[in-house]
Amino acid sequence: MNERLNTIDTSRLPQHIAVIMDGNGRWAKQRGLDRTFGHKEGANTVRRILRECGRLGIPYLTLYAFSTENWNRPKAEVDALMSLLVSALHDELPQLMENQVRLNVIGNLEDLPLPCRQGLDDAIRQTSANTRITLTLALSYSGRSELKNCMKKIAEKIENQELSSKEISDEIILQNLYTHALPDPDILIRTGGEQRVSNFLLWQIAYAELFFSPILWPDFSEEHLRDIIIQYQSRERRFGKTSEQINASKQ
Numbered sequence: 688m689n690e691r692l693n694t695i696d697t698s699r700l701p702q703h704i705a706v707i708m709d710g711n712g713r714w715a716k717q718r719g720l721d722r723t724f725g726h727k728e729g730a731n732t733v734r735r736i737l738r739e740c741g742r743l744g745i746p747y748l749t750l751y752a753f754s755t756e757n758w759n760r761p762k763a764e765v766d767a768l769m770s771l772l773v774s775a776l777h778d779e780l781p782q783l784m785e786n787q788v789r790l791n792v793i794g795n796l797e798d799l800p801l802p803c804r805q806g807l808d809d810a811i812r813q814t815s816a817n818t819r820i821t822l823t824l825a826l827s828y829s830g831r832s833e834l835k836n837c838m839k840k841i842a843e844k845i846e847n848q849e850l851s852s853k854e855i856s857d858e859i860i861l862q863n864l865y866t867h868a869l870p871d872p873d874i875l876i877r878t879g880g881e882q883r884v885s886n887f888l889l890w891q892i893a894y895a896e897l898f899f900s901p902i903l904w905p906d907f908s909e910e911h912l913r914d915i916i917i918q919y920q921s922r923e924r925r926f927g928k929t930s931e932q933i934n935a936s937k938q
């Protein structure tokens with residue numbers, strides 16, 4: 688385990704890891720259990736992966752916990768997910784404080800039931816001065832609705848003559864996204880074997896390195912994460928340039 692950790696170059700860590708946590712339902716089904724058990728086990732994986740990111744010194748972790756499309760699931764599953772969120776926020780708060788985790792949330796938060804919003808507000812307030820790692824939960828989130836919302840905000844500013852259309856830049860767009868305070872993800876991981884982005888961070892993942900893992904989220908371990916970081920560090924991120932240009936800029 689330590690040997691593997693040694694192969695991560697701590698001077699070139701990703702700053703932001705985003706994860707599509709998929710496979711909870713299948714994990715439960717494989718065991719003849721209700722899907723809810725998979726979500727409960729998935730919450731344990733969140734705790735482990737968050738702790739590992741903190742330990743490695745990764746400053747931003749963003750987790751896709753519930754999509755806007757997930758509201759279309761059976762009511763019993765949606766209700767179970769919402770109560771799991773409320774109890775996890777309550778139970779984990781001391782750990783978040785101890786590990787210096789600052790909680791952040793993105794999505795259409797007004798869609799969430801009141802106890803969830805209250806639990807989130809409370810945890811966000813209490814953790815706001817923590818500095819080790821920012822954990823962002825994407826809840827009732829969809830990339831397209833984030834972009835729609837961003838376009839509406841910019842259009843309103845133009846209508847109010849606070850902005851002209853010529854001034855629209857990457858920076859202005861970023862300022863009007865839910866993720867205005869976050870750097871773009873360096874790594875996007877999807878567990879559970881599917882190779883799609885399911886409406887997650889569509890603007891922000893423009894140059895993220897993508898990793899699709901067959902492991903179901905409840906089984907995703909610290910070692911799987913470290914393996915991905917090692918692979919990430921062996922990839923050449925060219926951002927449109929040539930390999931020669933990248934190598935020349937390193938010298």
Ligand code: IPE
Pocket residue numbers: 708709710711712713714752753754757768879
């Ligand atoms: C991801 O696991 C968690 C949520 C979407 C809330 P799933 O519940 O989608 O698990 P599978 O894909 O059915 O296995």
Ligand code: IPE
Pocket residue numbers: 707708709751752753754757881883885
């Ligand atoms: C994506 O998983 C959303 C979350 C992980 C919260 P889904 O299981 O909802 O995605 P699809 O339906 O397979 O694309």
Ligand code: MG
Pocket residue numbers: 709710
């Ligand atoms: Mg799924």
